[in-house]
Amino acid sequence: MAGKVIIISAPSGSGKSTIINALMKEGKLNMQFSVSATNRAPRGAEQNGVDYHFLSTEEFQQAIADDAFLEYEEVYPGRYYGTLKSEITRIAAAGSNIVLDIDVNGGIRVKKLLGEQALALFIEPPSIEELQRRLSSRATDSAESIRQRVERAAYEIEQGNAYDIRIINDDLAEAVKAADEAISKFLAD
Numbered sequence: 001m002a003g004k005v006i007i008i009s010a011p012s013g014s015g016k017s018t019i020i021n022a023l024m025k026e027g028k029l030n031m032q033f034s035v036s037a038t039n040r041a042p043r044g045a046e047q048n049g050v051d052y053h054f055l056s057t058e059e060f061q062q063a064i065a066d067d068a069f070l071e072y073e074e075v076y077p078g079r080y081y082g083t084l085k086s087e088i089t090r091i092a093a094a095g096s097n098i099v100l101d102i103d104v105n106g107g108i109r110v111k112k113l114l115g116e117q118a119l120a121l122f123i124e125p126p127s128i129e130e131l132q133r134r135l136s137s138r139a140t141d142s143a144e145s146i147r148q149r150v151e152r153a154a155y156e157i158e159q160g161n162a163y164d165i166r167i168i169n170d171d172l173a174e175a176v177k178a179a180d181e182a183i184s185k186f187l188a189d
């Protein structure tokens with residue numbers, strides 16, 4: 001069935017993108033990413049319209065005023081992220097299931113909104129120390145950005161209790177397998 005929503009949240013640096021990309025590559029789950037909007041700057045090789053719709057703060061505020069978002073959050077101070085309603089419509093019209101890579105506050109809100117139509121999956125690192133190591137080795141974030149991400153991780157891990165399924169990303173292959181099984185089961189029901 002198409003039009004189901006898979007919410008995936010994790011402390012930044014846990015390996016969420018790595019896991020989702022591995023699942024997308026397999027291609028069998030008929031899922032497409034909802035491309036969020038943000039006012040943060042592109043990181044590394046990120047492309048506008050592919051990784052995010054990169055907006056100025058003014059454009060983001062205008063989109064809020066236009067009621068363009070299903071949800072949005074100030075995830076880090078001054079840094080806004082939001083799920084565009086137009087993305088949900090686009091993906092559902094294409095006959096695919098929708099992947100929302102969103103923060104814990106947005107994830108819990110959307111899960112409440114959609115109930116059984118959504119699967120809420122939380123990915124966590126084996127430890128905060130390992131999270132810090134992964135963020136440093138990814139080498140895409142400034143020291144300040146890494147500090148903010150690590151600082152928020154404990155709060156996010158606590159919120160993970162509200163999710164349908166939690167997966168610890170220690171061994172990557174095992175984490176991909178666990179996510180694959182959970183999503184396949186949800187889409188088959």
Ligand code: ADP
Binds near residue numbers: 012135
């Ligand atoms: P997120 O999307 O959660 O912010 P990424 O997928 O960018 O995180 O992963 C952060 C870093 O950790 C990347 O450099 C990635 O290659 C690495 N990584 C991902 N999963 C693992 C794992 N199981 N073990 C070790 N390193 C990992």
Ligand code: 5GP
Binds near residue numbers: 009072084103104
């Ligand atoms: P990053 O800057 O690492 O790409 O993302 C930072 C955080 O913002 C991650 O937790 C990511 O899931 C979250 N995020 C990305 N898009 C959205 C969105 O549309 N809504 C919400 N609420 N969070 C988002």
